Amino acid sequence: MSRLRLFMKNIWIILIFQTVAPTLFAAQRVMNFEYHSDYYSIQLVDVAPYVRSFSVDALGKGMLSKNIIKWKEDGDTTKFELLKLSETEVAFHRKGNLNKAEWTFRFEKRKFVMTSTFDPQNIPTGINFIFDKHENHTTLLGLMPERNKTQLPAVLHFPDMGTFQISANQLICVNYDANRKNKSNYISIEFPGADQAQKTIQYTLNCASVYPTFPGVEAEKFDGYRRNYLNIFQVNPRLQVIANNSCSDPCAFTLFLSSMLALKTPPLVDKLTALDLLRMSIERYLNGMKGYGLEGYNSDWETTGNIAKPDTLKHDSYLDSYPSLVISACNYIKGSNNLKWAQKYYPAIKFWMDDQMKRDHNNNGLVEDKRSGNSGAADQTLRPANWWDTIGFGYEDAFSNAITYDALNLMILTAKRLNKRDDVAMYTRYALKLKDSYFKTFYNPATGVLAGWKSKDGKLHDYYFLYVNSMAIYYNLVPKNKIKGIMNALWKKMEEVGFHDFSLGVPGNIVSIRREDYFHHDPRWGGGEEEDGSDAFQRYENGGASLNWSYFTLKALKKAGMTKAFEKVSDGLLAGINKGDFQGFCGLMAKDWKTWSGECWGYEGFLCDGYLALLALNPQDN
Numbered sequence: 110m111s112r113l114r115l116f117m118k119n120i121w122i123i124l125i126f127q128t129v130a131p132t133l134f135a136a137q138r139v140m141n142f143e144y145h146s147d148y149y150s151i152q153l154v155d156v157a158p159y160v161r162s163f164s165v166d167a168l169g170k171g172m173l174s175k176n177i178i179k180w181k182e183d184g185d186t187t188k189f190e191l192l193k194l195s196e197t198e199v200a201f202h203r204k205g206n207l208n209k210a211e212w213t214f215r216f217e218k219r220k221f222v223m224t225s226t227f228d229p230q231n232i233p234t235g236i237n238f239i240f241d242k243h244e245n246h247t248t249l250l251g252l253m254p255e256r257n258k259t260q261l262p263a264v265l266h267f268p269d270m271g272t273f274q275i276s277a278n279q280l281i282c283v284n285y286d287a288n289r290k291n292k293s294n295y296i297s298i299e300f301p302g303a304d305q306a307q308k309t310i311q312y313t314l315n316c317a318s319v320y321p322t323f324p325g326v327e328a329e330k331f332d333g334y335r336r337n338y339l340n341i342f343q344v345n346p347r348l349q350v351i352a353n354n355s356c357s358d359p360c361a362f363t364l365f366l367s368s369m370l371a372l373k374t375p376p377l378v379d380k381l382t383a384l385d386l387l388r389m390s391i392e393r394y395l396n397g398m399k400g401y402g403l404e405g406y407n408s409d410w411e412t413t414g415n416i417a418k419p420d421t422l423k424h425d426s427y428l429d430s431y432p433s434l435v436i437s438a439c440n441y442i443k444g445s446n447n448l449k450w451a452q453k454y455y456p457a458i459k460f461w462m463d464d465q466m467k468r469d470h471n472n473n474g475l476v477e478d479k480r481s482g483n484s485g486a487a488d489q490t491l492r493p494a495n496w497w498d499t500i501g502f503g504y505e506d507a508f509s510n511a512i513t514y515d516a517l518n519l520m521i522l523t524a525k526r527l528n529k530r531d532d533v534a535m536y537t538r539y540a541l542k543l544k545d546s547y548f549k550t551f552y553n554p555a556t557g558v559l560a561g562w563k564s565k566d567g568k569l570h571d572y573y574f575l576y577v578n579s580m581a582i583y584y585n586l587v588p589k590n591k592i593k594g595i596m597n598a599l600w601k602k603m604e605e606v607g608f609h610d611f612s613l614g615v616p617g618n619i620v621s622i623r624r625e626d627y628f629h630h631d632p633r634w635g636g637g638e639e640e641d642g643s644d645a646f647q648r649y650e651n652g653g654a655s656l657n658w659s660y661f662t663l664k665a666l667k668k669a670g671m672t673k674a675f676e677k678v679s680d681g682l683l684a685g686i687n688k689g690d691f692q693g694f695c696g697l698m699a700k701d702w703k704t705w706s707g708e709c710w711g712y713e714g715f716l717c718d719g720y721l722a723l724l725a726l727n728p729q730d731n
Contacts, residue, residue, distance in 0.1 A: 136192040136207075142199045144216040147171045148271075148316040151221070153199060153214065155191040157183045158237040167271020167318045167336060169219075177267065179241035179295050188234060203231055211302065212236060220315040225303040233302030235284070242287070242294040243694060245270065246354045246715035249285045249298055250342050250377060252389055253349040258282040262378045265298060265314070268340045268715060269333075269689040272319055274378035278311040285346040289356040296355050319375055323729045333686035334727075339377075340720035341370050342386055350398065351390040354715045361400035361426075362496050364390060365433040365512070366660075366721045368440035373724055384444045391437045395457045402430040402496075428478045428494040428502075428509035431465040432516035434458075439519035442526070451527060459532065462520050465513060466539055474542030475505050475550060476513055482506070482564035484625040492628070494562070499629035499636070499650045500622060501570070505563040507551045511580040514543050547586045551577075557598040559587075561618075570626055573602050573619035579661035582668055596669040611681025612690065613654035613703045614719070615662050621646035635710075647704040655702045655711070656682065656691045656719025663725035679726055691719065 141154045141161065147169040152162035161180055164173040189201040189211070197217070200210035211234065215222045223236060240247040251263025260282050265273040275283075284299035303310045320338035325331070345352035345359055351367050352359040367390075371383035399406040404426045438458045442451045468476040478494035480486075482503025494502040495509045502508065517540040524532040551559040553571045559578045560571035578595050581587050587595060602619045603609070621642040622635075630636035635651030637644040646652045659682060666675040685691060692715045693700050699711030701719075724730055 136194050136200070139191050139193045139199075142191060142193055144197065144221070145173070146216075146218045148219050149173070149221075149273075151216075153191065155189055155201075157188065158239060159189070159201070160236065160238050163238065163240075165267050165270040165273070165316065167316050168332060169316075170332075172270075175244060175270075177240050177245040177247065177270075179239045179244075181239075203228065206230075219317075220313060223300060223312045223314070225300075225310045225312075227303040227305065227308040229305070233304045235299045235301045237297055237299040240296040240298075242289060242296060242356055243714065246343065246356070246692060247296045247298075248287075248343045248355040249283070249296075249346070250339070250344055250386055251275075251381060252385060253285075253344070253346065254282065256349060257284055257286050257346050259285045259344075259346070261312075262381055264319070264339070264377045264381070266339045266342070268337060268692050271336050272317050272339060273314045274317050276313050276315075276379065278309075279307050281307065281310060287346050287355040294356070317378075319377055320723075321373055321375060321727055321729075323727055325728075330680075330683055330687070331726075333683060333688075334723055337686055337720060338374070338723050339383075340723070341367050341717045342383060343715075343717045344386065348393065348398070349389060350393045350400070351386060353713055354717055357713060359390075359393075359398075359400040360402055360496075360718075361394060361430040362402040362433045363718050364394075364400075365436035365440070366718055368437040370721055370724055372440055372444045373727075373730065384441055387437060387441050388445070388447075388450070391434065391441060392454075394434055395438070395454050400430075402427040402433075425479050427492070427496070427498075428468070428476060428506050429496060429512050431461040432509070432512040435462050435465070435516040436512070436519055439516075439523045442523055443519070448526065451523065455523070455527060455529070458520075458523070462516060462536070465516070473550075474539070474544075474546040475510050476543075477505055478503050478509070480504065481566070482562050482570065483566050484564070484568065484570070484623070486564075497617065497650055499627065499634050500561070500618075501626045501628050502562050504565045505550060507547075507559055507561055507563075507574075507577045507581065510543060510547060511577070511584050511586055514540060514547070514586060515584050517543065544586060547581070548588060548591070551581070552591075558595050572622050572626075573599060574617065575599055575603075575615055575619060575662055576617055576658035579658070579665035582665040583661050592665075593669045593671070596665055596671055596674075600671065600674055608654070608705050610654075610705065610707075611678045612685035612688070613705065613707060614656045614682070614685065614691070615659045615678065616647075616652050616654050616705070617650060617658070618652050620652070622651050627651060648710045649702050652705075653702040653710055654705060655716070656685070656722055657701075657716065659719060660721040660725045663722065667725075682722055683726060686723075691715075 143152045150164045150173045153159055154161045162176045163178050164175055166172040190204050192200045198215045201212040202210050211228055213224045245267050248266050249259050249263055251259040253259050262276040287296040300312050318335045320335050343354040348359055350359045368387050371387045374383040376382050470477050480491050480503035494506045517536050520536045521533055553560045553569050556571055559581055560569035561574040561577050562570050582592050623642050624640050627636050632645050635645050635649035695709035698709035699714040700709050701711035701713050701716040703709055
């Protein structure tokens with residue numbers, strides 16, 4: 110061998126050694142590996158399912174004490190060895206094969222990258238993050254081409270903690286599931302390993318905060334706003350639809366709240382938007398899916414995926430369900446300018462609106478529920494008319510009619526865009542007639558506020574419903590010269606009865622609901638034995654405080670020019686949100702409803718509806 114060839118061979122050997130040595134010889138076999146930054150912390154172990162601990166603080170303030178992983182070894186200790194390559198890199202190797210890593214993790218301050226490399230000798234193994242619902246109502250926000258499959262890019266959102274934007278170098282779906290049955294209480298995200306078709310898959314998880322900016326938003330008082338702006342978006346992976354939370358029911362009558370926030374939400378990641386999530390969800394209803402509040406819904410989806418089996422308890426679709434769906438569809442059209450989509454689905458949207466207006470049984474412009482709403486009536490075995498499903502709303506319902514009015518106005522705009530002149534004229538007539546009847550039907554001169562409903566026997570049922578009055582003002586159903594008087598009356602009543610801590614949320618009604626007007630007489634759900642309902646007052650929907658519908662209260666206070674009252678409520682809500690006091694449990698009860706002293710009476714653990722309030726906490730929102 111010539112000296113030159115020998116020299117080149119030695120150089121080649123040295124280069125190979127320098128390249129391989131850090132991986133092959135510096136690597137340490139470990140049982141676990143931990144990485145910490147101010148934005149997230151993670152612990153990996155050599156036993157499936159491998160992710161032992163995880164915490165997030167998207168604001169980078171190091172609030173990482175809570176481990177949200179639901180850990181249980183699956184018993185398989187034969188697959189991997191864990192090799193620490195450096196302080197920021199780790200690899201999973203098949204046992205007995207240290208030449209090739211099947212998974213590598215590389216960590217940086219605000220992101221980490223997981224890379225899977227195909228091994229033809231082994232079946233691909235995924236990396237599964239299994240989150241504990243009782244610790245955090247995690248959700249994966251992305252388009253779902255089928256049940257339990259979410260297409261990347263997507264957003265992994267942790268209420269009260271923050272967000273990771275997820276992307277990949279391949280077109281791929283991750284596996285997404287959530288379950289609350291039999292106390293399983295988990296949310297899982299599994300990243301598939303590389304296979305024959307996709308030999309190298311690289312997943313990037315980048316810690317981020319998604320919210321509309323405004324001057325002063327970086328102040329500490331808005332920490333909760335920045336961490337939680339996406340909280341209202343919770344996708345149920347078994348139904349591919351926005352729901353109460355990822356483990357809970359899809360509610361037809363709340364989708365419109367998500368649509369309102371979607372219009373003001375910046376892009377989630379790359380080209381994925383909140384309007385895309387709205388479109389995915391509303392299409393499920395347009396194509397026949399049933400949700401809570403629609404006739405025929407039940408919860409069989411949790412085990413079988415079947416949601417069409419009749420439920421005899423629900424006599425009819427709730428009075429607020431169709432208008433919510435109409436608003437949602439029209440808001441998608443408004444925000445996306447997708448007129449091709451609008452043309453395709455207009456007949457189905459029109460069916461919802463027209464069917465709703467057929468419920469004006471006495472031809473006075475207001476829609477009526479089949480339930481009479483009479484105090485103590487026999488038909489109280491039927492579900493009440495709207496979202497407030499433990500209160501005896503029935504017949505002419507001020508809450509549902511306010512939403513119906515907004516739906517009509519949005520239908521007018523949509524019909525104009527599609528040049529449906531006859532529909533524009535028809536919906537304009539409906540809207541004018543409803544508005545003409547609304548205030549004079551529901552205004553109670555004895556209290557100076559609007560009643561919740563007018564029953565078939567002509568009686569007004571008035572419990573100082575804060576949300577009913579606020580929504581009526583927000584939707585321009587109250588004469589301008591009456592707005593401040595109504596909000597002042599409600600504010601004075603709250604002061605009179607002693608509610609002042611808005612970090613708990615706001616009460617739905619300010620005085621107790623009589624037993625004869627309450628649907629659910631179980632004390633657990635706010636029903637009492639006393640005729641005046643006082644023994645159960647402040648529990649759940651009978652005057653309990655929550656974040657729900659507080660958006661409308663804030664907007665009504667602003668419209669009334671009550672600046673100090675607005676600031677007191679908004680500061681209180683921000684304080685509660687910052688502390689994470691609207692998510693989680695206090696023993697067996699949940700934080701989503703509380704008494705005025707802070708005792709928990711909720712049930713979901715996380716009810717996303719209320720986080721629409723974050724939109725009103727933006728001083729630039731109009």
